[in-house]
Structures are given as structure tokens and as C-alpha cells.
Amino acid sequence: MATLTAAEVRHIAKLARLQLSDEEVTKFATELTSILSYIDTLREVDTAGIEPTAQVTGAVHRLREDALRAGPLADPDALLSTSPLPIVDHQIQTPSAHG
Amino acid sequence: MLHTLTLAEALRKLRAKEVSATELTQACIDRIDSVDGTLNAVVYKNFDSALEEAKKFDDNFDTSKPLGGIPYLAKDVFCEAGVPTTACSNMLRSKDYRPPFDSTTTKRLKEAGAISLGKANTDEFTMGGSTETSCYGVTRNPWDSSRVAGGSSGGSAAAIAADECLFALGTDTGGSIRQPAAYCGCTGLKVTYGRTSRFGVMSMASSLDTIGVLTKTVEDAAVLLRLMAGKDPLDGTTSDAPVPNYPSLLTGSMEGMTIGLPQEYFTEGMDPEVRQAVRDAAKTFEEMGATVIDVSLPHTRYGVATYYVLCPSEVSSNMARYDGIRYGHTEQASSLIAYYEAIRSAGFGPEVKRRIMIGTYALSAGYFDAYYRQAQKIRTLVRQDFDAALRQADFLLAPVTPTPAFAIGAHANDPVHMYLEDALTVPISLAGVPGLAIPCGLTTRQLPIGMQLIGKHFDEATILRAGHAYQQATQWHTRKPGLGG
Numbered sequence: 001m002a003t004l005t006a007a008e009v010r011h012i013a014k015l016a017r018l019q020l021s022d023e024e025v026t027k028f029a030t031e032l033t034s035i036l037s038y039i040d041t042l043r044e045v046d047t048a049g050i051e052p053t054a055q056v057t058g059a060v061h062r063l064r065e066d067a068l069r070a071g072p073l074a075d076p077d078a079l080l081s082t083s084p085l086p087i088v089d090h091q092i093q094t095p096s097a098h099g
Numbered sequence: 100m101l102h103t104l105t106l107a108e109a110l111r112k113l114r115a116k117e118v119s120a121t122e123l124t125q126a127c128i129d130r131i132d133s134v135d136g137t138l139n140a141v142v143y144k145n146f147d148s149a150l151e152e153a154k155k156f157d158d159n160f161d162t163s164k165p166l167g168g169i170p171y172l173a174k175d176v177f178c179e180a181g182v183p184t185t186a187c188s189n190m191l192r193s194k195d196y197r198p199p200f201d202s203t204t205t206k207r208l209k210e211a212g213a214i215s216l217g218k219a220n221t222d223e224f225t226m227g228g229s230t231e232t233s234c235y236g237v238t239r240n241p242w243d244s245s246r247v248a249g250g251s252s253g254g255s256a257a258a259i260a261a262d263e264c265l266f267a268l269g270t271d272t273g274g275s276i277r278q279p280a281a282y283c284g285c286t287g288l289k290v291t292y293g294r295t296s297r298f299g300v301m302s303m304a305s306s307l308d309t310i311g312v313l314t315k316t317v318e319d320a321a322v323l324l325r326l327m328a329g330k331d332p333l334d335g336t337t338s339d340a341p342v343p344n345y346p347s348l349l350t351g352s353m354e355g356m357t358i359g360l361p362q363e364y365f366t367e368g369m370d371p372e373v374r375q376a377v378r379d380a381a382k383t384f385e386e387m388g389a390t391v392i393d394v395s396l397p398h399t400r401y402g403v404a405t406y407y408v409l410c411p412s413e414v415s416s417n418m419a420r421y422d423g424i425r426y427g428h429t430e431q432a433s434s435l436i437a438y439y440e441a442i443r444s445a446g447f448g449p450e451v452k453r454r455i456m457i458g459t460y461a462l463s464a465g466y467f468d469a470y471y472r473q474a475q476k477i478r479t480l481v482r483q484d485f486d487a488a489l490r491q492a493d494f495l496l497a498p499v500t501p502t503p504a505f506a507i508g509a510h511a512n513d514p515v516h517m518y519l520e521d522a523l524t525v526p527i528s529l530a531g532v533p534g535l536a537i538p539c540g541l542t543t544r545q546l547p548i549g550m551q552l553i554g555k556h557f558d559e560a561t562i563l564r565a566g567h568a569y570q571q572a573t574q575w576h577t578r579k580p581g582l583g584g
Binding site: 097 | 194196199200292332335336338400403404407408415419422423427428432434435436437438440441444452453456457459460463473474475476477478514518530557
């Protein structure tokens with residue numbers, strides 16, 4: 001069974017875009033190890049030939065009609081207004097993606 | 100005492116002009132003012148708007164509206180245009196996110212004339228079983244304020260048990276309606292996946308999330324489901340299966356019904372009072388003409404582990420949207436990646452971070468097949484268990500939880516033990532079948548005991564009929580906590 005090291009916890013946090021404090025890294029290393037060790041009981045189940053379930057009610061992909069709706073669900077400017085960042089020309093100005 | 104009315108009673112009195120919507124709404128507001136300081140079930144109070152809506156109903160008296168004049172609370176994940184909706188998370192609280200649109204459910208309720216009183220407490224983004232992860236603090240159990248109300252729809256359940264509103268909306272992903280209903284002694288309906296629309300409700304785990312209600316009676320749940328169920332073009336997973344007239348199917352009869360008792364749900368490790376109360380309820384059903392048989396759900400013991408792979412995996416994906424761009428708070432940062440990290444680290448609490456971390460790990464390169472794929476396959480086995488058991492019986496009967504409500508803080512440092520509290524609710528969620536939680540007893544310490552009636556896909560009618568028949572024959576649903584007033 002996997003025991004998560006501090007370095008692994010930091011790597012997962014990086015993938016998840018979380019910045020963890022040193023205390024959080026220590027705490028999560030212990031907690032995630034104990035959760036993963038519990039989850040490992042799933043390995044004992046023989047699932048050869050069993051199809052995975054992604055959804056349960058037998059629904060199939062359906063396309064909606066390719067037509068305009070009567071109106072927008074919400075006003076685009078109202079949707080923009082919930083952003084904490086500056087709005088410039090109906091667009092959200094974010095920090096630079098290039099650092 | 101108007102706040103103690105059931106939804107069905109209140110509708111009759113409103114239409115007979117024995118009470119006004121204003122009186123009913125004011126009674127609920129007064130009740131919240133008197134008991135919620137202790138309970139902390141309500142996190143946003145929209146009272147001025149509620150009283151305005153009530154006055155409008157009284158002035159126009161439009162009886163064509165099926166819920167005209169009925170005050171309710173929505174769990175704090177249902178978007179209502181212009182009303183703060185924060186998922187009880189600092190991620191959205193610090194700027195009080197006010198969505199510019201309505202969830203399909205609150206929109207349908209508004210069109211039906213229901214009056215929104217505000218928002219009910221929940222675990223942060225519905226992740227938890229006790230409301231202890233809410234940024235507004237824990238909701239206390241109306242029966243014992245040192246205990247949790249359950250979760251994640253703990254605010255909704257406590258509000259119903261304490262008569263703060265006539266009904267409340269909840270969400271159930273792994274037990275989040277049924278478990279708090281059991282802990283607080285009220286009725287809670289988790290629908291078949293796809294029976295009700297998820298549009299406009301903040302997602303936790305999209306293949307498991309369902310939208311349902313917490314009520315004082317099964318009859319009330321039937322009235323509401325008829326209005327809430329059905330196809331929604333805005334949620335592609337909603338079913339176009341016909342929506343029955345649920346209230347008209349509440350015949351009170353159990354004749355000819357077969358009930359299955361899943362043996363794995365009555366184990367030695369459980370609280371004996373809980374086990375006995377549900378066995379007694381089975382006996383009551385038998386006396387009413389039903390046949391009770393033993394059935395088996397052999398993969399029950401893998402339910403929690405399966406759920407705690409699938410749910411966090413979907414959480415890690417759904418929570419990606421909280422990046423401080425379209426909503427939430429802002430932080431100073433030199434680059435976009437640093438900005439995301441700063442926002443998410445400050446905004447999310449420990450349980451949300453924990454689930455994002457588990458899910459990110461389970462979905463990461465090299466682990467996907469061992470965790471996520473394997474869990475999806477076991478989900479198939481769990482579903483097959485229910486299919487087989489529900490071929491032998493019209494519905495299954497089981498306890499909702501292994502124990503009554505636990506003490507606040509009892510599982511604070513032990514996430515695995517906290518997750519094991521969900522052992523009897525998550526398999527139903529994995530199978531996507533409906534579950535109706537109703538009170539069936541009190542422990543010697545006067546804590547509510549809940550049982551769940553588990554039905555076939557899209558057959559809410561049968562469990563509502565049986566639950567209603569039980570409530571006609573027994574009085575457990577009328578027992579109230581000693582809060583005074």
C-alpha cells in the first residue's frame with residue numbers, strides 16, 4: 001500500500017493548483033495515506049469482465065435541437081459582474097498567463 | 100403555532116382563507132428568530148423579500164398556483180437570482196456571490212408560488228456529513244444541541260425538525276438528504292438520479308448528485324416531487340420518464356407489497372436500538388398486509404471505498420471552476436498559476452482540499468485504472484445487487500445510519516471514520532435508485548432513528564405510497580424536539 005511522502009503530496013497539490021502550508025503537507029500525508037489504505041480494499045474485488053458504470057439510469061447522449069433559444073439564461077454583463085477582476089470591454093482582465 | 104403546519108395542511112388553510120401567506124411567513128420568521136440563534140440552520144435571511152411575496156399572494160389570491168403562499172428554505176447551493184448563494188464556502192462568501200440566474204428547481208417553485216425565506220446551512224460545497232465544514236459554523240441538532248444535525252443538508256433538516264419553514268430543498272450525493280433527515284427526525288426524499296434537474300445547483304459529484312426535499316410528512320414530499328420532477332432541457336441527464344401524479348397515488352394501502360430487508364444493513368456493529376426500530380417498522384408493515392423477505396446486497400462492504408474514489412475524483416474536476424476569475428474573491432499574484440493557487444488555497448476549507456487531493460491523485464497518470472476504473476466496475480456490481488434484490492421485492496427497507504446523531508467534533512481528526520458513517524447511504528447513491536428517509540423511533544436518549552425505503556429506478560411512487568401508509572399508521576413523524584414554542 002502506498003504511503004504518501006511529503007514530496008508526493010506537494011506534487012498532487014501542484015496538479016490541483018493548491019498551495020499547501022508545511023503543516024497542511026504533513027497533515028495530508030497522514031490523512032491521505034489512511035484514506036488510500038482504506039480505498040485499497042477495492043483491489044480485492046475480482047472485476048474481470050465487468051463493465052465500468054459512468055452513469056446509472058441508461059440515459060444516452062442526446063443532442064438538443066440546433067436552434068437559438070428564446071433568450072439568454074442570464075444577461076452576459078450580469079454574468080461578468082460577479083467577477084472579482086476588472087472588466088475591460090466585456091472581458092475579464094486576468095493576471096498574465098506568462099508570469 | 101402556524102409554523103408547525105405541514106405543507107398540505109397549510110395549503111388547505113390558505114385556500115380556505117383561514118390563514119394568510121403573510122401570517123404564515125411571519126410565523127416562520129418569528130420561529131427562526133426565536134430558535135436559530137442556537138441551531139444555526141439558516142445562513143441567509145431573505146425575510147423582507149419573503150414578506151413582500153407573501154403580501155403579493157394575499158393581495159392577488161391566485162389559487163391556481165399549487166404552492167401559493169408557502170414559505171421554504173433552500174440549501175445554500177441552489178442559485179436564486181440576486182440572492183447570496185455561497186455553498187457555505189469562503190470561496191464565495193467573501194464577496195457574497197449573487198448568481199444572476201435561477202436554478203431550475205427554485206424557478207419552478209417560484210412559478211408555483213412558493214416563497215423563499217433564505218438559505219440553509221450545509222457542509223462546504225456539500226462535502227461532509229455533519230455541516231461541521233460550513234464556513235458559517237455547525238448546525239446543531241434540535242433534539243440535542245451538543246450533537247450534529249447531520250449533513251450535508253443539515254441546515255435544511257434542522258429547519259424542518261424545528262418548524263422554521265414548511266419545506267426545505269436539499270441535495271443528496273451520498274446520503275446528504277437521508278442522513279440529516281434521520282438524525283433530525285424528519286422526512287427526506289432522495290430521488291432517482293435524473294428524476295429532478297440539477298441545473299443551477301452547485302455540483303459536487305455530477306454522476307451522483309440529486310436534488311430533493313426535506314419535509315414534515317411523506318405527503319408533502321409527494322406534492323413537491325410532482326412539481327419538481329421531469330425533463331429539463333438545461334440538464335441533459337434529466338429523464339423524460341413520465342411524472343406521475345404522486346399525491347393521488349398515496350392510497351394508504353400496503354396490501355400485496357413485498358418488502359426486502361437487506362441482511363448486510365442489519366449488522367452487529369450497529370446501534371441495537373436503531374436495528375430494532377427498523378425491524379419493528381418491518382413488523383408494522385407486515386401487520387398492514389405487506390410481505391417481508393430477506394434479501395442480500397453482497398457488495399455493500401465496498402460501497403464507502405467505491406464512493407470515496409468516485410466522489411472525490413468528480414469533485415477534483417468540478418472544483419476546478421473556482422479559480423477567482425468568474426466569481427469569488429481576488430488575491431494579488433504575479434502570474435495566472437500563482438493567482439489560481441492563492442485563490443484556491445485561501446478559499447477552500449480542509450475537507451474540500453482533502454477531496455480535491457484524493458481525486459487528483461486517483462485520476463493522475465498511472466493510478467487511473469487502479470482507482471477510478473476499478474471503482475466504476477464495482478459500481479456496476481453494486482448496481483447489479485440492487486437490480487437483483489428489487490426483482491424480488493417492491494422496495495427495500497433499511498436503517499439510514501448505523502447510529503443516531505453523533506456529538507459535534509466526534510470525528511474531527513479521523514476522516515475515514517467520518518466516511519464510514521455513510522456506509523448505509525452511499526450504495527443507494529451508487530446504484531442511482533431513490534431512497535425515502537422517514538422517522539421510525541426514538542432512542543432511550545430521545546434521539547431520532549430513521550429508516551429508508553429504497554425503490555426501483557424512477558419508481559418514487561411506490562416508496563412514497565409505502566412511506567405515507569406508514570405515517571398513517573404510526574406517529575413517529577409527528578414527534579417534535581423540546582425546543583419550546
